[in-house]
Every structure is written in structure tokens, then in C-alpha cells.
Amino acid sequence: MAASSPPDYTSIDTLLLPRWLIPIEPAGVVLEDHAVAIKNGKILAVLPREEALQRFSAQHSEELPEHILMPGLINLHTHAAMSLLKGYADDQPLQTWLEKYIWPAEARLVSPEFVHDGTLLACAEMLRGGITCFNDMYFFPRETAQAALKLGMRAAIGITVIEFPNAYAHDAEDYLNKGLAVRDELRDEALLSFTLAPHAPYTVxxxxxERILTLAEQLNLPIHMHVHETRQEISASLTQYGLRPLERLHRLGLLGPNLIAVHAVHLDPGEIELLARNGSSVAHCPASNLKLASGLPASTAWADAGINVGIGTDGSASNNRLDMFGEMRLAALLAKGTSGRADSWPVHYALRAATLAGARALGLEHKLGSIETGKEADLCAIKIGNSDHLPCFDPASHVVHVLGRENVSHVWVAGELCVKNGVLSNASDDSLRVIGQVWQNKTQG
Structure with missing residues (x-):
């Protein structure tokens, strides 16, 4: 009797074997007993568990028997370095918070070291909470990028622009030149992308x-900007320009698929339609909007209009958590409460806003935001591990309404394991605690 031929295995780097899988695309799907094969940092296949075990020979297999596997979360708006100002000036409205507390503190403290260390703390917090990519707006972008790379995290680095001077740059042209130089220096880093990040219509x-628009078109970069965050911003624009900020931006040609309008709290119906017609995205930051009493946006109307809506945390100084699980749940509940419609922002819409919609806003939907063949293996596993989580009738509902960032067990970025059983791979908690204490002493001193 002839010997049977050995199985024809395909060699891969990693095989993930979760109980449930939420791919995001196709929409509304939850798969059970499926596997994800990873090779060279990318998703090679998504297929039933038994078929995967027969087909692939993996250097490393990860059994995830009580887990939900989903794409890594994308934080569409933050100021990572401001983790060092967490809780520094609570219970203040935005303009008071900025003008009397944050801007003076930044004038004293902001430096390359401040940005590097603050971003390092932020990246640790975000990774442990299942966030694999963040879209940043702050000073000293090289240090932001270096901190993210140190922890193996993906980042969209903002080329921040503002008219007034600080320790980083002395005028708008200086901000642009320095930011573009960092982009040229780091453009080959696979985990980095870049945006043009004018602070807001009232500071630019x-x-x-006009210069930013030219650069965005030449370099094909998103434009990431605070827009219509407060009523005060709108009244000041009417006084200065005779126009609401969004109409001013529209007349300048800045509305389009590459615009990420952050906050967008105070939009009238015509402005919502204008953003939708131009294919612009919104970065919804519900916790920050509530904490600064900026207002309640018409997030159901955004969804109904077809605007691409992602979710951001904003910075730790105004939130004070970089917690996308909390933001997802809050966004969904606020949409229901403000609209009076229980079907507003259903769980799969919230999950998409925290993943694929953020990738689309950044022009990265071809590589991030869903578990599909050929995309980057940016993934997080969430454990349903105790009686508080049971029963589980719908894993997608559990992610939005039951589980939290403390339930994230594993995180991969480009196939590299950055968090295992809640522990960071590339930094020790002791060293991070020392950094936090050093800067607290400097700030209080």
C-alpha cells in the first residue's frame, strides 16, 4: 500500500483562532469559529477554523477560546502628548480652558522631551485599550512619531499649523516647513502617515x-482641523468674516474628501448637507464635547446624510481617557437620546465608526479598518471571561455596550504582538510610571 502524501501546508507567521470574529467588512457580520492567517504583517486569509488548521503551518498559533477578534480601533482625533496634562484644568469651558490654563501651561512646559514622554504614555494607554492607530495634532511631530514607533504603534502625524508662536515654531510658515521636513525624513516608515493639521478656523x-490647500492637493494629504466646536467660535467668525466657519472654509475650497472636521458640534442642516455633498469626514469626540460643555451634535443627522463619521477621544487634558470603548458606547447612546430614535447608531455602525470609517477619513481604508485579505494585520482580541459578561447573545453588542478596554487581552500592529494578556511588549509599566511622576513634579513645580 503506497504511503499517503503529506498535507500541502502553506507556511505562515501567525494563525489566530478566536471564538468570534467581527470583520467590519462585510458590514453587520459576526463569524464564529473562524481563523485569521497572517504573513509578513498582512492578513493572508480569513476562513473557517478547521480549514485553516488543515491548510496552514504557522510559526505561532494563538488560541482565543473566549475572545472576540476585531480590527484595531482607530482614534481619529487626539493630542497624544497632552497626556501629561491629564486632569490639569477640569470643569472649564473650552475658551477659558485654553486661554487661562492650557496655553499658559504649554508655554512653560512644551518641549521635545514633553512631547516624546507624553506621547509614550498615551501610546501605552491606547494600545492596552485596543487602539492600533491614532491621528494626532500637536507640536514637535518628530517626537510624536518616535514615541509611537518605540511602542510599535501606527500613527497619522499631524503637520500642525497655527498663527501664533510657541517653543516649536514662530509663525505658520515655520510650522509648515518644519512639519514637512519631518514628513520627508520619516515618509518611508511603514507605521506612519501624515496629515496637514491647521488648528482651527479661528487660529489660521x-x-x-490657501497654502495648506495647495499642499494637500500636491501631496494628497488629509486636512485635519477643529471645526464648529463651540457657539462662541461661530459668533466670532460671523463678527470677523461675516461668515460661519464652515462656509468660510467652503469658499476657500477646503471642503472635500480629504477634510476631517473634528467635533462639528454646531452644524445646521445645510452645513450637514454641505459636508455630505463634498464627501468630508467628521471626527466625533463625544466625551470631550460633554466635558467641555461644547454641546450635543446632531450625530444621527450625520449618519442619515451619509457623512463618513469616525470617532476620536480628543486629548487627555479634555477627556481625560484615551478610551475608544467608552467613546463608542457614549456616541451610540447620545445619538439615541438626542434623536429620540432607539435605532440610531446601531452597534455595527458604532463599530464601523471606530475602525473602518476612521481609516477612510485618513485615506487608509485600503490597508486598515477591517479584517480582509491583503490588509495590514492590525487587530485586537477582547476576552469575555467572567460572569459579568454572560450571557452573550450578540458579540457585537457586547463590544459596544458591555465590554471595556480592560477586557482587551491581545493587540497586534502589522502582525507584531504589541500587547499580550494585557501586558505591553515594548515598554515596562514601571518605566512609564516614572515618566508620569517626573512630569507631574515638573508641572506642579
């Missing part, structure tokens, strides 16, 4: 906006 003039 028309001439600078």
Missing part, C-alpha cells in the same frame, strides 16, 4: 489656508 488666516 486665509493666506495660510
Amino acid at each position: 488666516n486665509d493666506t495660510t489656508f
Whole structure:
């Protein structure tokens, strides 16, 4: 009797074997007893568990018997370095918070070291909470990038632009030149992308906006900006320009698929339609909007209009958590409460907002935001491990409404394991605690 041929295995790096899998695309799907095969940092296949075990020979297999596997979360708006100002000035409205507390503190403290260390703390917090990519707006972008790379995290680095000077740059052109130089220096880093990040319509003039638009078109970069965050911003624009901020941006040509309008709390129906017609995205930051009493946005109307809506945490100084699980749940509940519609922001919409919609806003939907063949293996596993989580009738509902960031067990970025059983792979908690204490002493001193 002839010997049977050995199985024809395909060699791969990693095989993940979760109980449930939420791929995000196709929409509304939850798969059970499926596997994800990873090779060279990318998703090679998504297929039933038994078929995967027969087909692949993996250097490393990860059994996840009580887990939900989903794409890594994408934090569409934050100021990572401001983790060092967490809780520094609570219970203040936005303009008071900025002008009397945050800007003076930044004038004293902001430096390359401040940005590096604050971003390092932020990346640790985000990774442990299942966030694999963040879209940042702050000063000293090289240090932001270096901290993210140190922890193996993906980042969209903002080329921040503002008209007034600080320790980083002395005018808008200086901000742009320095930011573009960092982009040129780091453009080959696989985990980095870049945006143009004018702070807001009230801190950037028309001439600078025209330069930003030209650069965005030449370099194919998103434009990441605070827009319509408060009523005060709108009334000031009407006084200065005779226009609401969004109409001013529209006349300057800045509305389009590459615009990420952060907050967008105070939009009238015509402005919502304008953003939708131009294919612009919104970065929804519900906790920050509530904490600064900025207002309640018409997030159901955004969804109904077809606007691409992602979710952001904003910075730790105004939140004070970089917690996308909390933001997802809050966004869904606020949409229901403000609209009076229980079907507003269903769980799969919230999950998409925290993943694929963020990737789309950043122009990265071809590589991030869903578990599909050929995409980057940016993934997080969430454990349903105790009686508080049971029964589980719908894993997608559990992610949004039951589980939290403390239930994230594993995180991969480009196939590399950055968190295992809640422990960071590339930094020790002791060293991070020392960094936090050093800067607390400096700030209080």
C-alpha cells in the first residue's frame, strides 16, 4: 500500500483562532469559529477554523477560546502628548480652558522631551485599550512619531499649523516647513502617515489656508482641523468674516474628501448637507464635547446624510481617557437620546465608526479598518471571561455596550504582538510610571 502524501501546508507567521470574529467588512457580520492567517504583517486569509488548521503551518498559533477578534480601533482625533496634562484644568469651558490654563501651561512646559514622554504614555494607554492607530495634532511631530514607533504603534502625524508662536515654531510658515521636513525624513516608515493639521478656523488666516490647500492637493494629504466646536467660535467668525466657519472654509475650497472636521458640534442642516455633498469626514469626540460643555451634535443627522463619521477621544487634558470603548458606547447612546430614535447608531455602525470609517477619513481604508485579505494585520482580541459578561447573545453588542478596554487581552500592529494578556511588549509599566511622576513634579513645580 503506497504511503499517503503529506498535507500541502502553506507556511505562515501567525494563525489566530478566536471564538468570534467581527470583520467590519462585510458590514453587520459576526463569524464564529473562524481563523485569521497572517504573513509578513498582512492578513493572508480569513476562513473557517478547521480549514485553516488543515491548510496552514504557522510559526505561532494563538488560541482565543473566549475572545472576540476585531480590527484595531482607530482614534481619529487626539493630542497624544497632552497626556501629561491629564486632569490639569477640569470643569472649564473650552475658551477659558485654553486661554487661562492650557496655553499658559504649554508655554512653560512644551518641549521635545514633553512631547516624546507624553506621547509614550498615551501610546501605552491606547494600545492596552485596543487602539492600533491614532491621528494626532500637536507640536514637535518628530517626537510624536518616535514615541509611537518605540511602542510599535501606527500613527497619522499631524503637520500642525497655527498663527501664533510657541517653543516649536514662530509663525505658520515655520510650522509648515518644519512639519514637512519631518514628513520627508520619516515618509518611508511603514507605521506612519501624515496629515496637514491647521488648528482651527479661528487660529489660521486665509493666506495660510490657501497654502495648506495647495499642499494637500500636491501631496494628497488629509486636512485635519477643529471645526464648529463651540457657539462662541461661530459668533466670532460671523463678527470677523461675516461668515460661519464652515462656509468660510467652503469658499476657500477646503471642503472635500480629504477634510476631517473634528467635533462639528454646531452644524445646521445645510452645513450637514454641505459636508455630505463634498464627501468630508467628521471626527466625533463625544466625551470631550460633554466635558467641555461644547454641546450635543446632531450625530444621527450625520449618519442619515451619509457623512463618513469616525470617532476620536480628543486629548487627555479634555477627556481625560484615551478610551475608544467608552467613546463608542457614549456616541451610540447620545445619538439615541438626542434623536429620540432607539435605532440610531446601531452597534455595527458604532463599530464601523471606530475602525473602518476612521481609516477612510485618513485615506487608509485600503490597508486598515477591517479584517480582509491583503490588509495590514492590525487587530485586537477582547476576552469575555467572567460572569459579568454572560450571557452573550450578540458579540457585537457586547463590544459596544458591555465590554471595556480592560477586557482587551491581545493587540497586534502589522502582525507584531504589541500587547499580550494585557501586558505591553515594548515598554515596562514601571518605566512609564516614572515618566508620569517626573512630569507631574515638573508641572506642579
